Amino acid sequence: MAFFFLWIVTSSGLYLYTVLDTSIAGVYESIDWLTNQQWYLGGVLRSLHRYASDAFILTTLLHLVREWAFGRYYGFRLYSWVTGVPLLWLMFFSGIGGYWIVWDRLAQFSAVASTELLDWLPIFSTPAARNFLTPDAISDRFFTVLVFIHLGVPLLLILGLWAHVHRISRIDHFPARRLALGTLVALLVLALARPAVSDAPADLSIVATGLRLDWFILFIHPLADFTSPGFIWTLLLGGTILLFILPLLPHPAPKPVAVVDAPNCNGCSRCLVDCPYAAVTMEPHPDKPGHKIAIVDADLCASCGICAGSCPSSTPFRSQEALVTGIDMPQLPVSVLRRSLEEKISRLEGTTRIVVFGCDCGANVKSVESTDTAVMSLICAGMLPPSFVEYALRGGADGVMVVGCREGGCEYRLGDRWTAERLTRQREPRLRHNVPVGRLCLAHGSSHDSATLAKELRQFRIRLETQAAERPLPYHRRSASS
Amino acid sequence: MIKPTAIVGQIILYGAFAAFIGYFATSPTYHQIADDTALIKLSINHLGDRECRKRTPEELEKLPRNMRAPMECPRERSDITLEFDIDGQPALHTVMHPTGIAKDGIATVYKRFEVKAGEHLLSVKMNDNIAKPGFKFVKKEKVTLKPAQVLVIDFNPDKGGLFFQ
Numbered sequence: 001m002a003f004f005f006l007w008i009v010t011s012s013g014l015y016l017y018t019v020l021d022t023s024i025a026g027v028y029e030s031i032d033w034l035t036n037q038q039w040y041l042g043g044v045l046r047s048l049h050r051y052a053s054d055a056f057i058l059t060t061l062l063h064l065v066r067e068w069a070f071g072r073y074y075g076f077r078l079y080s081w082v083t084g085v086p087l088l089w090l091m092f093f094s095g096i097g098g099y100w101i102v103w104d105r106l107a108q109f110s111a112v113a114s115t116e117l118l119d120w121l122p123i124f125s126t127p128a129a130r131n132f133l134t135p136d137a138i139s140d141r142f143f144t145v146l147v148f149i150h151l152g153v154p155l156l157l158i159l160g161l162w163a164h165v166h167r168i169s170r171i172d173h174f175p176a177r178r179l180a181l182g183t184l185v186a187l188l189v190l191a192l193a194r195p196a197v198s199d200a201p202a203d204l205s206i207v208a209t210g211l212r213l214d215w216f217i218l219f220i221h222p223l224a225d226f227t228s229p230g231f232i233w234t235l236l237l238g239g240t241i242l243l244f245i246l247p248l249l250p251h252p253a254p255k256p257v258a259v260v261d262a263p264n265c266n267g268c269s270r271c272l273v274d275c276p277y278a279a280v281t282m283e284p285h286p287d288k289p290g291h292k293i294a295i296v297d298a299d300l301c302a303s304c305g306i307c308a309g310s311c312p313s314s315t316p317f318r319s320q321e322a323l324v325t326g327i328d329m330p331q332l333p334v335s336v337l338r339r340s341l342e343e344k345i346s347r348l349e350g351t352t353r354i355v356v357f358g359c360d361c362g363a364n365v366k367s368v369e370s371t372d373t374a375v376m377s378l379i380c381a382g383m384l385p386p387s388f389v390e391y392a393l394r395g396g397a398d399g400v401m402v403v404g405c406r407e408g409g410c411e412y413r414l415g416d417r418w419t420a421e422r423l424t425r426q427r428e429p430r431l432r433h434n435v436p437v438g439r440l441c442l443a444h445g446s447s448h449d450s451a452t453l454a455k456e457l458r459q460f461r462i463r464l465e466t467q468a469a470e471r472p473l474p475y476h477r478r479s480a481s482s
Numbered sequence: 483m484i485k486p487t488a489i490v491g492q493i494i495l496y497g498a499f500a501a502f503i504g505y506f507a508t509s510p511t512y513h514q515i516a517d518d519t520a521l522i523k524l525s526i527n528h529l530g531d532r533e534c535r536k537r538t539p540e541e542l543e544k545l546p547r548n549m550r551a552p553m554e555c556p557r558e559r560s561d562i563t564l565e566f567d568i569d570g571q572p573a574l575h576t577v578m579h580p581t582g583i584a585k586d587g588i589a590t591v592y593k594r595f596e597v598k599a600g601e602h603l604l605s606v607k608m609n610d611n612i613a614k615p616g617f618k619f620v621k622k623e624k625v626t627l628k629p630a631q632v633l634v635i636d637f638n639p640d641k642g643g644l645f646f647q
Contacts, residue, residue, distance in 0.1 A: 051500075054507050109514065119592060125581045126527055127592040133525055133634050134647055186496040190504045207521050207630045212508040222512055 002063055003173050004180055005056035006161075008187070010154070012049040015042070017151070020101070022143040027103050028201045035197055047191030053095055054216040055187070060091060070411075074247040075254050076277060076302050083164045085243045090157040095217035097150045101143065105199040105208035106218075108132070112208075113221040120229035135204045167300060169278045170414060255379075256330040257301035260294045264313045265326035267292030270428055271307035274382070276413040280307060280327075294327055304412035305329040305383030309419070312429050315387040316341070319477065332379060341388065342477070344374035345396045352461050355392040357384050358403040361411035363445030363453045365403055373457065381405070382415030386422045386431040393439055394475035399464045401441040401457060409446060416444065438469030515596055520627035522595040522604070524566055526637040526644075529588050530559035530580050531611035558585045560611045566635070567605040568597060577612075599629040606635055606644050619643040 019042060021030035034042030064084070067073060073081040096114060100107045115128035131137055165171045174180060199211065213222070224232045258271075262285070271294050272280040279300035285291040294307070308314055313325040316338040323335035345355065350372030358365025359381040369375040374397070378384055381404035389400045402423060404416035420442060421427035431440075441460040445453050515521060534555040542550045559580040566574040573595055581587030603624050607617035619637070621644035627633060634647040 051503050051507060054503050055499075058503070113514075116592075116594075125587055125590070127525065127590055129592055130525055130527065133523065133636070182492060182496050183499075186500040187503075190500040194504045194508070196507075205632055207515055207519075207632055209513050209515055209517075209630055211512045211514070213510075213512040214508065215506045216503075222514075225514060 001175055001179075001183070002056055002059040003161075003171075004175050004183065005052045005059060006158070007174075008048055008052035008184070009056060010158075012045040012052065013154070015045050016049060017147070020147065022147055023140045024103075024138055024143065027101065027143050028198065031102050032198055035195065039195065043195050044188070044191045047194075047196040048187055049098075050196040050214070051187050051190055053098065054214065055183075057091060057095065057216045060088070064088070068246075071251075074249075074251045076279075076300055078247045079167055080164055081247050082244060083160065085240060087157060087160045087164060088243075089240070090153055090160060092217065092220075094150065094153045094157055095214075096220075097146060097153060099214065099218065101146055101150055102198050103143070103202045105202060106211050106213070108202035108204060109208035109211055110218055110221060112204075113224065117220075117224055117229050117232060120233060132204055137204065167278060168413070169276060255303035257298045257303055258296045258305070258307050258327050259330055260296060260327050261324050262287055262293055264324050265293045266313070267294070268312060268326075269294075270310040270312065271327050274306050274310040274414070274418055276304070276306060276415075277302050296327070302412055303329065303331075303379065304415060305332065305379040306412060306415055306418060308334060309380075309383040309385050309422070310429065311385070314385040314429075316385075316391040317387060317475070317477070329379060329383070332383075334385070337376070337378075337388065338391070341374075341376060341392060342395065344376065345392060348372060348374055348396065352398045352464050353396065354399045354401060354457065354461060354464070355397040356401045356403060356457070357381065357388070359405060359411075359415070362405035362447070363403050363443075363449045364447055365453070367450040368454055368457050380410070380412045380415040381419045382410075382412065384419060386429055389423065389440060390432055390435045390472065391475070393435060394472050396474070398471075399439045399441065399460060401443060401460055403443045403445060403453060406444050406446045406449070434472055436469045436472065438467060439464065439471075515630070518599050518629050519596050520599045520629060520631045520633065522568070522597060522627075522633045522635065523592070524574065524595065524606070524635045525590075525592045526564065526578070526608070526635070527588050527590050528562060528578075528608075528610060528637050530562050530578075532556055532559055533611075533613060559587070559589070560613065562589045563609045563612060563617070564591060565605075565607045565617070566593075567603075568595065569603050570605075597627065599627050599631070601626045604633075604635070604646070608637065608644060621645065 016034070019030055019034055021027055031046070035046055036043070067081070096110060099110050112129060112132045115132060118124070119127045119129055175183070199208070202208070220232065258279075265285070267282060267285055267288075269282055269292070272282055277300050279297045279302070281295050281297065282292040283295050285293040307327045308325060308329055311326045314334045316323065316334070323338055325334045328334055341355070345353070348371070353372050353374070355374045355376065356365050356368060358375065358377045360377055360379055362381065365375045365377050381402060384402060389402070392400050402419060404419055405411060407416065410416040418427060422429060423431050423440060423442060425431055425433070441456070443453065443456045532555055534553045537552060537554050542552070561580070562578040564574065564576050564578060565572070574593055576591065578589035578591050579585070580589050601624060603622070605622040606620070608619040609617045611618065623646060625633060625646065635644065636647060637644050
């Protein structure tokens with residue numbers, strides 16, 4: 001969503017820039033004209049520019065808190081975290097600078113307060129606040145510089161955002177269409193109902209007071225008034241340092257990363273396509289001329305196993321006793337998965353036997369384990385090769401339930417999505433057409449959704465018992481012991 | 483087909499989001515100073531004085547031709563003493579130090595004083611050479627300040643030294 005708001009800010013800002021007069025006398029008047037005379041276009045865009053900026057800051061801070069709360073700031077996420085911290089400074093710097101351009105009383109207040117705050121630091125030989133001492137202290141050049149800053153810093157912000165996300169694949173630059181439309185309409189209604197307007201023109205001979213402050217961006221000024229510049233700088237610099245060192249504090253040891261088995265990798269590139277963190281690249285195969293092989297970058301690998309789920313070699317129907325796939329997770333190889341599934345199905349009792357494939361990060365699937373319900377918890381639901389669903393059904397299960405994280409809340413970003421697309425036959429490796437979809441149930445939930453999961457399982461069981469879905473042909477793998 | 487309850491729910495949620503943004507984008511109103519208060523900004527930038535000495539003809543003779551400046555001035559500038567009183571009460575008594583590693587830069591001060599609007603007797607005294615006693619620059623004046631007015635106390639040798647604006 002933050003990206004979406006940034007696009008609104010950028011596009012509305014481009015129009016505002018074209019009509020801005022950067023002279024002392026003209027800057028206020030040009031914006032005032034835009035707001036009052038051309039309210040239907042310029043006024044609405046100005047309001048959108050302001051409100052989308054506020055929403056951008058709000059969603060960015062929520063994003064920061066969310067990632068921190070979920071512990072998503074160390075290990076393979078260290079780079080994204082560290083590159084995100086300076087963006088906070090650029091974001092507020094852009095926002096505060098934007099308010100100065102209007103050069104009304106609010107701009108005057110912010111300019112004086114900001115420079116007084118800066119003067120606490122021993123960086124200027126002459127106090128920067130002297131630039132706003134008297135009305136004749138300001139020149140046209142100030143606004144020209146300011147406009148360039150207000151363009152340059154947001155450009156730096158966009159560049160920084162590129163660096164922030166470039167290590168992950170399939171970035172959500174744009175929210176779902178319905179969400180985007182709803183949000184845009186909400187902001188448009190707000191822009192029409194409560195248009196952004198200027199205060200009185202700046203006058204440095206009086207104190208700007210009674211201000212309609214934008215608390216999302218300019219909250220720092222009242223905070224400085226109520227505390228002290230020293231407190232503010234301690235807070236800002238201390239907070240920044242804390243954010244930077246947070247990933248370096250002790251954390252759980254990293255999990256083993258995906259491992260490629262050269263003889264079983266056919267170079268199909270599905271793992272490259274599906275990896276949410278761009279940790280897989282393809283290089284010439286060392287043993288098969290003309291073929292490629294997947295290479296895993298250990299620094300980028302999230303150890304999610306989504307690559308194992310995408311590998312066409314991860315099918316349990318292969319006859320080898322020790323199933324080895326092209327790309328696999330050392331902590332939960334597909335051979336262990338197959339053996340565990342076979343054992344659990346063989347122990348199932350009751351009239352309607354169900355296998356539940358869950359995910360360690362989502363709903364606690366262990367809570368529904370019983371004599372007629374076998375549970376397999378994977379690293380991520382995206383680790384599940386669709387052929388395992390067919391294998392379970394043909395091996396004796398009456399139904400298969402696949403449980404991912406809550407929608408949009410996948411710990412590894414794309415695990416839920418890939419699983420759903422594979423099982424609905426929209427994505428490789430697809431669930432084969434001989435698998436009756438009536439015997440498959442897709443569910444979602446977080447660790448707090450055990451009750452919901454149990455309810456969905458009950459409903460699925462009733463559906464299996466009441467609706468006679470066709471049954472795939474039985475299949476029992478020949479093993480050395482059989 | 484979207485359920486009507488879902489549409490109503492979405493309208494409420496989008497509305498709440500817009501209301502939240504709209505409210506805090508302009509509210510609550512902020513008053514930096516009380517309504518009956520004025521502001522005095524004391525802001526002075528000044529190079530402290532230095533003790534220069536006239537070179538004797540003998541000294542000049544010893545110097546290379548291109549370096550025969552008649553005056554010899556040290557690089558270091560003097561501290562500046564400043565006293566600012568409001569209605570006879572000391573508001574700021576300070577010593578401004580020259581900036582720079584060699585102490586050859588300007589000395590600065592920037593302070594804000596909130597005072598009740600109305601009549602006040604302001605007194606500013608400044609000495610830019612502490613080697614000499616007393617105050618070289620003095621400005622004492624009764625001013626009447628309106629609510630929210632900003633009075634600037636500055637220094638400019640070209641404007642006769644200390645001045646109120």
